[in-house]
Amino acid sequence: xxxxxxxxxxxxxxxxxPLSLECTVEGTSNPNLYWYRxxxxxxxxxxxxxxxxxxxxxxVPQNLxxxxxxxxxxxxxxxxxxxxDSGFYLCAWSRGIAGGPGEQFFGPGTRLTVL
Amino acid sequence: xxxxxxxxxxxSVPEGAIAxxxxxxxxxxxxxxxxxxxxxxKSPELIMSIYSNGDKEDGRFTAQxxxxxxxxxxxxxxxxxxxxxxxxxxVGGTSGTYKYIFGTGTRLKVLA
Numbered sequence: 067x068x069x070x071x072x073x074x075x076x077x078x079x080x081x082x083x084p085l086s087l088e089c090t091v092e093g094t095s096n097p098n099l100y101w102y103r104x105x106x107x108x109x110x111x112x113x114x115x116x117x118x119x120x121x122x123x124x125x126v127p128q129n130l131x132x133x134x135x136x137x138x139x140x141x142x143x144x145x146x147x148x149x150x151d152s153g154f155y156l157c158a159w160s161r162g163i164a165g166g167p168g169e170q171f172f173g174p175g176t177r178l179t180v181l
Numbered sequence: 182x183x184x185x186x187x188x189x190x191x192x193s194v195p196e197g198a199i200a201x202x203x204x205x206x207x208x209x210x211x212x213x214x215x216x217x218x219x220x221x222x223k224s225p226e227l228i229m230s231i232y233s234n235g236d237k238e239d240g241r242f243t244a245q246x247x248x249x250x251x252x253x254x255x256x257x258x259x260x261x262x263x264x265x266x267x268x269x270x271x272v273g274g275t276s277g278t279y280k281y282i283f284g285t286g287t288r289l290k291v292l293a
Contacts, residue, residue: 098279109285110225110269117279125280156224160279166212167273170281172224 068093072157072173079180085130085144087176089157092138097159099140100170101132104154116140152180183208183275187268187284195292200257202287204270207251212274214246216255219267219286229255260291 069092079085091097101113112125114132122132129148133141140157154177160170184207194200202216213232217225229244231237231253237244243256253272257264267286275282 100281110283112280112282115280123278160273160281162279167279167281168213169215169227169230170271170273171227172217175224177222 070173072176076177079147082146085147087142089140091159100158101142102156147180149180183282185272185282185284187270187287190288191290193290194260198260200260202255202268204253204284206272208275211272214253215271217269225269262291262293265291
């Protein structure tokens with residue numbers, strides 16, 4: 067069975083500090099990978115998605131970046147955090163079916179507080 | 182801007198009743214449709230997926246899809262207090278991509 071890991075679970079960082087969140091998927095190959103952010107009481111905002119190693123699509127202009135150095139590893143980074151970067155960061159994976167997006171599964175998330 | 186709309190609720194139903202959750206979407210090219218349950222402070226959990234018009238049943242859950250009306254619904258039979266959560270509707274394949282668009286969720290309260 068497939069498993070998705072995210073770490074850390076919680077993080078408190080000062081404004082202006084760097085960020086690195088990591089996500090790995092086990093039990094599948096060539097997954098589509100996603101980063102979402104959920105602000106308190108809000109919906110899920112798609113930040114980045116990747117359909118293969120080195121292929122990153124950015125959905126929202128911001129001070130965040132993503133990388134996919136290995137097939138099942140997805141990293142979210144920032145050089146300088148802003149207060150508005152606080153939120154619940156979720157990594158997800160899916161596999162395409164018949165040319166379209168299939169079921170998507172989420173990791174446990176990282177709760178980031180920027181002070 | 183492709184959108185997925187849900188009533189934010191809260192929707193309150195008594196224990197044992199049927200809860201009916203609704204969702205509309207704007208992109209006619211959408212290919213796949215999902216319902217997630219999210220407990221407070223936790224990540225979303227997939228509970229139903231549906232890809233073609235009609236009904237799909239899984240235990241106490243039934244998903245209904247009407248592509249002509251661009252409408253997806255979720256019925257929860259014999260609702261339990263443990264079903265109290267926020268339910269997110271998601272649409273996949275917007276603009277022919279592997280992206281998913283989520284609604285803001287409907288908060289369900291099942292009253293014991």
